[in-house]
Amino acid sequence: MRIGVAIDAACDVPRDFIEHNGIAVMPVTVKVDGQSFKDDRDPDEIRRFLDQKLGSRSHSAETEASSVEDVQNLVLDHMVARFDCVVCLTIMATRSPIHDNVIKASFAILKNYRPLREAAGQTGPFLMRVVDTRTIFAGSVPAIAETVRMIRAGKSPAEVRERAAHISDCSYGYMLPRDLNYLRSRARSKGDRSVSFLTSMLGSALDIKPILRAHRGETGPVGKVRGFEHGAQSLFEYASRRVQAGLLVPSLSLSYGGDLDDMRNLPGYHPLTRACGDAGVEILESPMSITGMVNVGEGAMTLGLAGEDHVAEF
Known part of the structure; x- marks a missing residue:
């Protein structure tokens, strides 16, 4: 068929x-x-x-x-x-x-x-x-x-x-936004009050970035880090550990709201590619969709993988 x-x-x-x-x-x-x-x-x-x-x-x-x-x-x-x-x-x-x-x-x-x-x-x-x-x-x-x-x-x-x-059901989508004020403004324009003014201002002042997860139809924060580069490294290191533990699908996906070379230059990217190579996992990289960028802001990064239930620690 x-x-x-x-x-x-x-x-x-x-x-x-x-x-x-x-x-x-x-x-x-x-x-x-x-x-x-x-x-x-x-x-x-x-x-x-x-x-x-x-x-x-x-x-x-x-x-x-x-x-x-x-x-x-x-x-x-x-x-x-x-x-x-x-x-x-x-x-x-x-x-x-x-x-x-x-x-x-x-x-x-x-x-x-x-x-x-x-x-x-x-x-x-x-x-x-x-x-x-x-x-x-x-x-x-x-x-x-x-x-x-x-x-x-x-x-x-x-x-x-x-x-x-x-x-x-076993897929995990993670997102690291670059600009919390943008994310808040977009959420408010859609009637979503989940990103408060105080949170966005505090995050911008201290350069705190949330790591958000979309899983089984729900989205929410699972960690926070100081600085976008540190956040990217934390996310890449987490993905490397999941790859080493074993994925349900031998494919790991990355998308970025900008030039992919900028993403590839982030700390932790090259160790992740080595971990994937050692495990026989294909990395599928793409620019973030226009829809994604208008919803979470340019310069944001998302990562996807499928694995057994686990607790993500950042």
């Missing part, structure tokens, strides 16, 4: 991985400061966003996930004739409407696919499977990588869906 994959643009998957595996991207429209950006993992569009140097103005950006109609058109026009099943993976449903939109779109797709498949000479049924990765940004990548691996191994749609859901 031919199984295709579609992902939410806010899943920080490298562009070459997307192209090599024929993955379709459900885009997000980002409107900020009178400009519109199509967030679909295109590195040129990400660079155009960064080159605009919108900075603090991005906290008031409007983001529009792919609508129900958009998802229907993508699957019906480009996927039902090529595949017998499509697995759609999204960032956590508690943070974005895209998961619900895909679920709603799937009902219409399954009612209307037959004429399109018959016209293409395909007579069998078409299936859709929707997976909430229950995390965000780079945290969604292990489930996507495992989905691709299962498809390559010739697994059935049921097996692929079950494994992807299991890895999603």
Whole structure:
């Protein structure tokens, strides 16, 4: 059975991985400061966003996930004739409407696919499977990588869906913001009061950075460090320990809201790459999505891995 994959643009998957595996991207429209950006993992569009140097103005950006109609058109026009099943993976449903939109779109797709498949000479049924990765940004990548691996191994749609859901439950997405004031402003613009004024001001004055975790549909702080570079080193060292303990998926993901070389020059990065090399773990690096940057600020970093339950200590 031919199984295709579609992902939410806010899943920080490298562009070459997307192209090599024929993955379709459900885009997000980002409107900020009178400009519109199509967030679909295109590195040129990400660079155009960064080159605009919108900075603090991005906290008031409007983001529009792919609508129900958009998802229907993508699957019906480009996927039902090529595949017998499509697995759609999204960032956590508690943070974005895209998961619900895909679920709603799937009902219409399954009612209307037959004429399109018959016209293409395909007579069998078409299936859709929707997976909430229950995390965000780079945290969604292990489930996507495992989905691709299962498809390559010739697994059935049921097996692929079950494994992807299991890895999603075991996926950890960590985020290190660079600017707490930006994060607070963005949260307030969306009606989220979780980052208080006092916390952001105190953090800025003392250069305290929180390490945030997105896991099983919930987000919150799991540690705090002084200084972004120290925070990056702490996060890389934590990831190295998890790699050495053993991951459920031999892929670790990193995304950064800027030039990837800046991330690679952070302390702790090279020991992490050596730990991954020794363990046979692939590192998947990508620029952070435009959606991610407008929500957490340029210069932020996210890291994703899938492992057994554990207590993160920073």
